[in-house]
Amino acid sequence: MTPPPTSTPPPVGAVRPYTVIVGLEVHVQLATHTKLFCRCPVKFGAPPNTQTCPVCIGLPGALPVLNETAYYLSVVTALALNCEIPAYTKWDRKNYYYPDLPKGYQISQFDLPMSCNGWLDLSDAQGRCSNRRIRIIRAHLEEDAGKSMHDEIAGRADTRIDLNRTGTPLLEIVSQPDLRSSAEAKAYLTELKLLLTYLGVSDCNMQEGSLRVDANVNLHIPVGSGTPEEIIETPIVEIKNMNSFRAVERALDFEVDRQYREWQATGKQKGEMPKQTRGWDDIHEVTKPQRSKEESSDYRYFPDPDLVPVTTTTDQLEAIRSTLKELPAALRLRLITDYGVTPYDADVIVNQGRTLADYFLAVADQCGDGKQACNWVTQEVLRSMKEGNLTIESFPIPSLELGRLIQSVQAGKLPRSRAKEVFGVMLEQILDLDTTLSRLGIQAVDSGALTDLGRELLAANPKVVADVQAGKEQAIGALVGQAKKSNPNVDPGVMRQILLDLIRQSAG
């Protein structure tokens, strides 16, 4: 037993004298139309107890039948998370009593989950965390419980149960305690969610409960001066009730501080008290002790005799693997190596989701210039989306039109100086490129016409020529302005270069 330390807490901003240890359990609702063991729909928001049948409300005699689609989606996800998929997996009953669990047990997977030993790489070029490989212990399939609604009728201390959600397929993804900060936890969740949406296996809507996160956190505190240094572990706390990634980040930050303070006050270590469950209070921004709704910690798991084990052959796995969609990490790499996009911009594009990434790819393929496409998409397109509160799906400029716009600039058909103006008109008036150019009277000016115009201007302005020859090159600006006045399609940069070249030629 270690005595409570006598040192005072470190001042704000000081290096923290401990390592944060976080593992996350993420429950993902799989994007099936029906429940895991019956054919009831899983549509969100239906009136209470309207999406139920004898199976999911646990009526006597009803039996579960596995939803093959749910199993398929879980295999897809597990493969994308680099998990091993054992040839044999089975279903277990997790027994506990709660009113929203009508059978008195949850069908889950205990000792032979459908996948294990995977990982997810974090490679955040935007600098929010370092490159890390977060190991995944297991991902297993289970059915959701129902929803208890407490005290929702004013003045009545009733609990009402909605069993619409009962039996919804959940994939529980359990990470190793490899995360070292709240920022890393958030980065892990962000990357995981991105991967799930790229795969299309879940809509990941946290408000509707299709993605739920529980965090296990404790601290490793180095004490003494011996080598190797002695580490004290604080008791592990499980945090629940976090309904956004931001909430996860803040709850972890709060809990880390709380645990450190508690350790300073009590000196309690891991193993000296039972694992505690705390709920995050988003309003007061604190974690509070929570009585676990599953009263007993002995769930008396045993194989569900109503279901048959599932076997998966290597051939089946390879067939699924071959249909796997491109994952965010692979796409980032492709943008960098094939399109010349910077790692930072690749991150920005990929993290916006597959649709935006596809938009970028189409723009880049049309114009043949990945860098230019990237500039336009990460700057003009994203800014316009933000300002107009648009999604990429509803963005008025089709990717091919934007690609042609960039092409026109490159071909000199559209002055660079007017490209953003054209973009703006295409966006506002929902016009294609050609219509916009003709409405704005933009035509390509050929270089012969520009040279003729330059000669005229130089002949009419000998003082400017003299100034330039005397080294005051900026004097040329006045002539560029006159050129633009006589023809609005004149590209100022190009005109300037022609004028300077003519002066040099005449001097030579």
Add this chain to the structure above:
Amino acid sequence: MSLLDHSALELLALLQSNQVRAEQVVTESLSRIEQLDPPIGSFLHVNHDGALAAARDVDRRRHLGQPVGALAGLPVALKDLICTIDQPTTCASRMLANFRPPYDATVVARLRAADAILIGKTNLDEFAMGSSTESSALQRTRNPWNRDHVPGGSSGGSAACIASDLVPLALGTDTGGSIRQPAAFCGITGLKPTYGRVSRYGLIAFASSLDQIGPMCRSAADAALLLQATAGHDRHDSTSADVEVPDYLKAIAQPISGLRIGILRQQLDSDVDPEIHRAVTEATYVLKSLGALCQDIDLPHSQYGVATYYVIAPCEASSNLARYDGVHYGFRATQLTAAELTASESADLESEGPLVRMYRRTRETGFGAEVKRRIMLGTYALSAGYYDAYYLKAQRVRRLIRQDFDRAYQQVDALLGPVTPTPAFRFGEKSQDPLSMYLGDLFTVSANLAGLPGLSIPCGITVQGLPIGLHLQGPSFAEPTLLRLAHAFQQATDWHARRPPTS
């Protein structure tokens, strides 16, 4: 002479040839139930109006020349843990005394499709947990051969109503012998099919990996008829077998000459009632005389069957019965006022809160003693620290028992032995001694643990006038072989035609 002296097959022929109407058959069945069942107590619910309406509908369609099902007009009784949308389904428990399922079990749907007449629901041990039907919370069922004796169980009601000729056909369920043992005690034919042969969807679970629905009738031929109508794959039951259903009636007509029968000598020579020993031995002579080839065979691990069974079945039951918690349906204990609480309950209330207290009181009063005993046994055996020593070990023994059978069936086509060590016992004789009751399942539980079919047919009557059962067992999906042997035996003997004395 009652119409119900006829076998189901004979009645079917009369119905098909328009010599009798379904309404006559059903009326006769209903009036026999009304007159004869009160002292026996086989039925918990009689579907009087529904049965008559269904019979008239069959008659009308037959009259109009419209197609009717394979069992059109035949009354069938259902053990009261098979869900019926139009009749209560109680499991003979206070817990479900007023429960009406909102759906039909698959077997019920198949019987309706076959135009069978669902005449009522029969008594059983509460949640099928028992071997005498004494644990029914709702009613006592007596053995029609001697009313001081139990009918056996848990399908005691179905066995008694067949023995009393109240109906020609009934369904029971068998988890450790619950079809075969009451069939033996009541002198009728009862078949536990291969696990997965008949859908369990809508059968209220006792022990899911062991439960199987099967026919209880007066003859093997009638059992073949009823099995035909109920067997087959069901996509609502993941454990149901996707194996083709053979023509059982065609199969039973085959001679048995050359079939190899293994005599379970150890069972026969164990502590079995001498009259049973003699009757079973005589049955082997009959089968031999019909050309069967007999040899002694041993199932070395079957001696562990009862111990194994009484771990696995309660484990599954403890989980299967967790849903009866007073929250969603069924019985819920009323909350007592503060004045009605005992001092210790008041103290409990402080610590456990109203929800846990509702759970506790509901399950305490809703379940009978035997059900609670098994829930506790199972909960204990599945608990952390005991799981490996009980549940896991029992599963290993279960595999050994299955291997014994597999080895035996490399040598023989069927096994023969006694169904029970004793004939029907008296009320109360074993109900105070659960262990002796459990040991009565010694010869039947192994088939359930191995998932294999077993058949009980009458093969004698004791001096006291109680029936004796002959146990025939076979490999997976060997129902045709078992029915064929039984049918041949019944063609050669008349034990199955004996009737209890009318009082």
